[in-house]
Amino acid sequence: MAFGRKVTIYLADGAPSGIRHVEIANWSGQAIACPRSRLNELKDWSEAQRPGVYFLLEKQTAETGDRAYIGESENVVKRLSQQDKNQDFWNEVIIFTSKDENLTKGHIKYLESRLTAISIEADRYKIENGNTPTESLLPRADKDSMEEYIHxxxxxxxxxxxxxxxxxxVVESLQNEVPSKPKLSRFIFNFSIRDLNATGQQTDDGFVLFKGSDIxxxxxxxxxxxxLSIREKWIADGTLVPNGENFKLTKDSILSSSSYAAVLVAGTSRSGPQSWIDENGRSxxxxxxxxxxxx
Structure with a gap:
């Protein structure tokens, strides 16, 4: 059953864009988010001088995409001083360590492997890791603990x-759904015009156009x-491939609105809220x- 979580974010200098220390109530893990321009200040944070995993991140736009690199180290700050020289794309790092001494080398290698695999499968960011690291062998109990850590x-x-x-x-389990409070993301919508057929879903961060949809x-x-610019980018990067006189979407892709999705499918100006229809014929x-x- 889904339940709420309390997340605490400490702004070290009162600035939301500065160094932030993040905790979840009753969890031994912790995170530190730091802009690249403040990397030297992490040397004063003992929380970052522990074994852990880290994400080097470049946040761009929906049109240009985002990039990430996932790594691990027994002393994250020391490792980051080397990454600053070897990786030049990132503008923010997020570090995950533990408040106790229970994260071992085996644990962080396992986390690095799993997080890389999950990120590649999610396909939201371009993952800069050359390959997925080998998953370390852990006892079953430790694996379960690390999966909880990942959650x-x-x-x-x-x-x-x-x-x-x-x-x-969004693929949600029925047991996580409160029957009296159905979510919009549980509805699948279709849009057909001429010989074009597309399927999509409204989620918390936009409208997802499903793989196989016609454009x-x-x-x-x-x-x-x-x-038009999104369409051109998708053609250039292979997200859209020719299919007769039209195109076919090669992967699930997110757009900021249902109207943008409908416009891409139809090739003309359309109202998304009116165009997308569920299985019961409702817009x-x-x-x-x-x-x-x-x-």
Whole structure:
């Protein structure tokens, strides 16, 4: 059953963009987020001079994409001084260590391997690791402890604005759903126009256009400039591949609104809330209104 979590963020100098120390109530793990420009200040943080894993992150835009590198070290700050010379793309680091001495070399190697694999599968960021590190062998109890650590790590990464570990498509278990409070993300919507068929889902961070959806090969002057630039980028990077006179989407892809998704599919200006229809024939707008009325 889903339940709330208390996350505490300490702003070391009162600035939301400075060094932040993050904790979850009743968890022995901890995180430190630091902009690259303040890296030298981490030498004063004992929390960062422990065994742990870290994310080097470059946050860009929906059009250009984001990048990340995942690493581990028995002394994260010392390792980061080397990464500062070897990796030049990142502008923020997030470090995960433990408040106690229970994270061993085997644990952090396991975490590095699992986090790299999860990030690659989520396919939100371009992962700069050359390959997925080998997963260390741990006793079953230790593996379960590390999986719990990853669960909490996901929460903190998302809280800090990096959903590198989160799959784009929402797949929720029914047992995590409160029957009287259905979520919009549980609804799957379809849009058909001419010979084009697409499927999608409204999630917390945008509208997901599902892999296999059709995208019009033709465009009109009524298309917003942003959708044209997204379309061109997707063609260039292989997210869209030719399919007869049209295109086919090769992976689940997120857009900031349902209207952008509908415009890309149709090739003309469209209203997303009116265009996307669920299995019961209701528009996205109608479903939103029903859910709002039930609150």
């Amino acid at each position: 909490n790590l996901r929460i903190i990464m998302g809280t800090l604005g990096h959903r590198v570990l989160e799959p784009i498509k 019009s090969g033709k465009t009109s002057k009524s298309m917003p400039g942003k959708t 996205l707008k109608a479903v939103e209104e029903i859910l709002l009325a039930e609150t």
